[in-house]
Amino acid sequence: MTALHRLTATDAARRIASGELSPRSLVDACLDRIHAHEPVVHAWAYLDTDGAREQALTLGDEAARGHIRGPLHGIPIGVKDIFHVAGMPTRAGSRWFSEAPAADATSVARLRAAGAIIIGKTHTTEFALMDPSPARNPWNPAHTPGGSSSGSAAAVGAGMVPAALGSQTAGSVLRPAAFCGVVGHKPTWGRISRAGVLPLAWSLDHVGTLTRSVEDVALLLSVMAGPDPRDPTAAAVALSASRLQAGPARLLVCEVYPERLEESARGALHSAAAQLRDAGAAVEPLQLPPEVNAILDAQQVIMSSEIAAVHADGLRLHAEQYGPRLRATAESGALIPASLYLRAQQMRAAIRAAVLPSFAGGALFLVPSAAGPAPEGLESTGDPSFNTPWSLLGFPAISLLAGRDSNGLPLAVQLVAAPWQEARLLQAAAWCEQVLGRADVAESPA
Amino acid sequence: MDPHAAIRALLTEQARTVYGPERAAALTATLDRLAAAFARVAAFPVALSNDPFPTSPRVEEEPA
Numbered sequence: 001m002t003a004l005h006r007l008t009a010t011d012a013a014r015r016i017a018s019g020e021l022s023p024r025s026l027v028d029a030c031l032d033r034i035h036a037h038e039p040v041v042h043a044w045a046y047l048d049t050d051g052a053r054e055q056a057l058t059l060g061d062e063a064a065r066g067h068i069r070g071p072l073h074g075i076p077i078g079v080k081d082i083f084h085v086a087g088m089p090t091r092a093g094s095r096w097f098s099e100a101p102a103a104d105a106t107s108v109a110r111l112r113a114a115g116a117i118i119i120g121k122t123h124t125t126e127f128a129l130m131d132p133s134p135a136r137n138p139w140n141p142a143h144t145p146g147g148s149s150s151g152s153a154a155a156v157g158a159g160m161v162p163a164a165l166g167s168q169t170a171g172s173v174l175r176p177a178a179f180c181g182v183v184g185h186k187p188t189w190g191r192i193s194r195a196g197v198l199p200l201a202w203s204l205d206h207v208g209t210l211t212r213s214v215e216d217v218a219l220l221l222s223v224m225a226g227p228d229p230r231d232p233t234a235a236a237v238a239l240s241a242s243r244l245q246a247g248p249a250r251l252l253v254c255e256v257y258p259e260r261l262e263e264s265a266r267g268a269l270h271s272a273a274a275q276l277r278d279a280g281a282a283v284e285p286l287q288l289p290p291e292v293n294a295i296l297d298a299q300q301v302i303m304s305s306e307i308a309a310v311h312a313d314g315l316r317l318h319a320e321q322y323g324p325r326l327r328a329t330a331e332s333g334a335l336i337p338a339s340l341y342l343r344a345q346q347m348r349a350a351i352r353a354a355v356l357p358s359f360a361g362g363a364l365f366l367v368p369s370a371a372g373p374a375p376e377g378l379e380s381t382g383d384p385s386f387n388t389p390w391s392l393l394g395f396p397a398i399s400l401l402a403g404r405d406s407n408g409l410p411l412a413v414q415l416v417a418a419p420w421q422e423a424r425l426l427q428a429a430a431w432c433e434q435v436l437g438r439a440d441v442a443e444s445p446a
Numbered sequence: 447m448d449p450h451a452a453i454r455a456l457l458t459e460q461a462r463t464v465y466g467p468e469r470a471a472a473l474t475a476t477l478d479r480l481a482a483a484f485a486r487v488a489a490f491p492v493a494l495s496n497d498p499f500p501t502s503p504r505v506e507e508e509p510a
Contacts, residue, residue, distance in 0.1 A: 297483040
């Protein structure tokens with residue numbers, strides 16, 4: 001029988017709904033796992049141990065009476081510490097910022113309404129940029145877990161929770177997912193409300209998930225997606241991804257930035273493409289349009305400008321308490337003329353228009369998730385370049401485990417779909433996961 | 447002077463004025479990277495458009 005800390009959210013929810021598993025047993029297993037490995041992994045900024053146990057008892061009583069609140073009834077979930085969770089502080093990895101929110105972020109409220117137990121807040125890089133958090137990689141704590149959703153990826157990879165929330169502005173969900181060997185997903189920009197999530201750069205920020213299966217991605221997405229009066233950018237576009245029918249897809253393979261790609265990641269990409277082709281996928285090379293070469297420039301201008309605006313007051317009052325990367329980004333971003341920011345936004349529309357025809361016929365992109373495995377050291381969270389294009393363009397993307405390097409560190413590939421095509425993306429991803437292998441728990445982080 | 451160098455000089459001068467020489471010196475590497483992106487964004491051809499909201503992915507966009 002599968003150990004409780006290895007269960008996916010979907011499997012655990014099925015067992016709870018059938019009476020085979022109690023929420024209290026599951027929460028206790030997660031807390032045991034946290035207490036055993038947190039001294040090494042440092043995934044958590046805040047834990048609500050008593051609250052989680054109390055909620056688990058309540059949900060267990062309800063389940064015993066046949067009342068299931070929703071598809072996440074009794075499932076423990078971690079939340080990145082830039083999301084507001086009522087009753088828990090929001091500190092955002094900052095030395096000066098702390099809020100005690102009275103209300104949940106919309107995404108968190110929807111998880112709770114579906115029966116989830118918010119077990120605590122996971123470490124983030126400072127305000128979700130690049131100044132590292134204390135979190136470490138569960139596969140080798142001398143390596144970064146990536147960022148900015150560092151603690152969420154580390155916690156899921158270490159088997160502390162089956163799922164966690166993250167956010168992505170450049171590469172903050174898919175990169176840590178790749179480094180920690182878990183499944184990272186960020187949907188189309190506008191798919192999930194950002195209300196109650198601290199902004200980093202408004203026009204780029206996405207809510208995403210870290211899990212150990214594609215099926216769990218679909219489950220969480222189905223619960224959180226949809227319009228929200230608190231976030232006018234959250235769209236009412238139909239989603240049909242809650243029930244997955246895994247199937248092969250037409251995959252277009254591209255290294256995107258070959259000059260940045262390490263040999264291990266290049267090998268993982270082409271090995272994955274070959275395995276998927278042998279298993280029945282139509283695999284073809286992708287030639288991206290030349291406009292793609294401007295993506296990192298446009299992203300830098302937009303992101304720096306918006307960060308400067310978001311942190312203008314914070315910097316004026318607390319400059320010395322900011323980390324060096326965020327402070328430098330905000331200070332330099334404040335020097336960008338408005339006309340250049342608007343030009344970069346216009347570029348974004350032009351690049352989207354140039355790339356969209358490549359998805360014709362329902363094709364998906366198969367590209368690297370990261371330049372290589374998790375870099376050694378904790379001073380940097382790694383290069384987000386391979387995720388940045390899909391954040392800038394707002395396309396849905398998912399990172400899947402695709403092997404390990406010679407040191408046992410995870411390697412990953414990324415699937416990308418046209419906007420609002422999450423159902424197609426997740427169906428293909430579920431099939432790829434069957435071929436390439438499931439994400440697993442780092443059993444003994446040490 | 448090439449555009450990158452010219453923009454870097456402009457940004458550095460601005461940084462000295464706004465933040466002082468010590469912070470401007472601390473920003474040297476960041477400003478150099480930003481100046482390179484600045485120059486390339488400024489040179490990217492963008493068609494004139496009456497689109498009132500070109501600034502972010504369109505939530506009303508229909509699936510491809």
